[in-house]
Every structure is written in C-alpha cells, then in structure tokens.
Amino acid sequence: MYRIGELAKQCEVKADTLRFYEKHGLLSPSMRSDSGYRLYSEQDAERLRFILRAKAVGFTLSEITELLSIDLDKSNWACADVKGMVDIKLANVEEKIAELNHFRVSLQRLSDACCGGPESAEHCSILEALESNVEVKCENHSHDHGETEYKTSCKLKG
Amino acid sequence: MYRIGELAKQCEVKADTLRFYEKHGLLSPSMRSDSGYRLYSEQDAERLRFILRAKAVGFTLSEITELLSIDLDKSNWACADVKGMVDIKLANVEEKIAELNHFRVSLQRLSDACCGGPESAEHCSILEALESNVEVKCENHSHDHGETEYKTSCKLKG
C-alpha cells in the first residue's frame, strides 16, 4: 500500500492531483489507514497509470472516465465503441492541428515580411498588415526608411 | 457612429464581446449617446478589426493589448520588437503543434491496432495498450477471438 505522497512521487504527479482525481471519480484509494490516510493498492496504481497513459495520448479526464468504465465492463462493449472514441479524438486533434497550422502560416508570413531590424516600426509590415485588411504575400522585405538604396521584394495584396 | 449591436453584427462578434474588450482595455467607444448608449466611430471600428486580425493569427488578448500600444506609439519601437513578438508566438504555436502531433501519432497507432468490429472489447488492443505499458507498433490487426483463422500483423512492444 502506498500513501498518497508515495504514489504521487512514483507516478510523477502531485498529491493534489490524486485528491482531485478522487473528487472527480477517477481514482479512489481502496483503503484508509486508522488515522484516515489514503492507502492505494497496486491495482489502484495500475488504474492511475491507465489514466496517465490515456492523458498522454490526449484524452480529457471525462473521456478517461468513460474509458475506465468501458475497461471495467469490457464484455458489454464492442471494439467499434472503443475505436470510435479514439477516432473521434483523432479527428478532434487533427482539427486543432489544422487551426494551429493556419496560425503558423499566417505568423510565418508576417515574420518573413518584416526586416526585424533596429529601424523604427513606423513602416513595419507586420503592423501594416494588422492595420489594414491586407495579406502578406512574400518572404523578403526591406523597409522604405527614406534611404535611397534598398530592395523591396515584398508585395502586399489588399 | 455605430451602436454596440451594429458594430458587433458588422464584425461578427457579440455585443458582450465588445463590452468585455472595453472592460479589459482593448477597445472603448469614443462616445456615449445622451442616454448612455455606446457609440463607436469608424476609428474604433478599425481598432476592433486590428484586434480581430491579431486574434485570427493566434495572439491572445493580452498580447494584442501590447500590439495595440506599440501600434499607437510606433516611432518608439523597432521592427525587431514587433518581429520578436511574432516569432515568439510562432515558436509557441509550433510547440503546441508538436504536442498535438504527438497525440495524433499515438492515437493513430491505437486506432490502427484495433479492428473496430462488433466483437467484444475483451481483447481490444486499445484497452490493452492503456492497461499495460505497451507501445502499439503496427498498422493492422485482427483480434484473437478464439477463431482459427486470422492474421495478426500487429506487434505490441512492452
């Protein structure tokens, strides 16, 4: 039997987290000591590891609750059910990745459009792009800082 | 001048959101009507569009607050400062993408390992992977449901 701090350390979580999981029905210690300390069995520890593995692949705690209840009652569930959950989650994750990729591309464009030098930001392409509804379309840019020699290889398209 | 609902509709946000932005110092209407209604100028509307564009590339509201204050005081900032913000955000977004890709790969492996059929989940590879510290290593799998003919092309590695 492990006390809360022992199990926490072993699984690299905080004792707080174990209390939190208990409050939310994910994991309860199978015993209490005479003085009321939580005592976790090896089975409890395994359940915790299940939870942590499921977290590591991206499931939320409420999804994990569902997975745990399926796991305890496997014979009443089909593979299709379990795979369905994974596939929904996968679609979910792919959607978030797509959104972030959109951010990434836009940010990269902004970054590429700006010289990043010590010049005043008065003509900064990034700020200009945010000010007007303009799409940054290129990769290299030199500001017009009133100098006579520069190359402008960047086009803004409204 | 636009009333709150008009500007909200025009920019496809809720009036609540505009009040929220005001409370948090991002956007205040330049006037109030005699009866206390918020009245937004075209300049206010432009500021809102700036905010929404910055949001669309992934900046948080507090980052946008910073961008707005730079934008209003450009001459005291360098391109490097602005590009720096974008690059930090970009790194940030790339980190999140990497994390989600990790999830995606793990989920894909789990999904591929499971037949997804109507069979009982008693021998489901997904649940087995979550139960034990096993890595799913392959793409195709048929369960051993006690049948005599099947192919197991999936290996689990402990």
Add this chain to the structure above:
DNA sequence: ATAAACCTTAGAGTTAAATCTAAGGTCAAG
C-alpha cells in the same frame, strides 16, 4: 519531546475569453 515531513478537510483561486443573468432604461413603429 520536539521538529520535520507527512497527512486530513473544505473551499477558494488560477487561466482565457467570453457568455449569461437580472433588473431595468430607451427608442421606433403601429
């Protein structure tokens, strides 16, 4: 016997960005 390290509880706080509620005032149309 006392200090340090551990444990208990209930409940509040954190983060981000809204969203909602209640109770009421304003305005234009019919």
Add this chain to the structure above:
DNA sequence: CTTGACCTTAGATTTAACTCTAAGGTTTAT
C-alpha cells in the same frame, strides 16, 4: 400607449485541470 428590439450595469457562470490556502492531526527520527 404599448410592444418589441435594443441598450445599460454589476456580477455570476462556464470550461479544464489542477493548484493553493488555512487550520489542524500523524508519523518518524533524533
């Protein structure tokens, strides 16, 4: 003159997953 759509405010709620606080009890080592 009343109905309905709009507006006002302050403040509570939402979501997820913790994290922290306060006030106190237990264990272990010296």
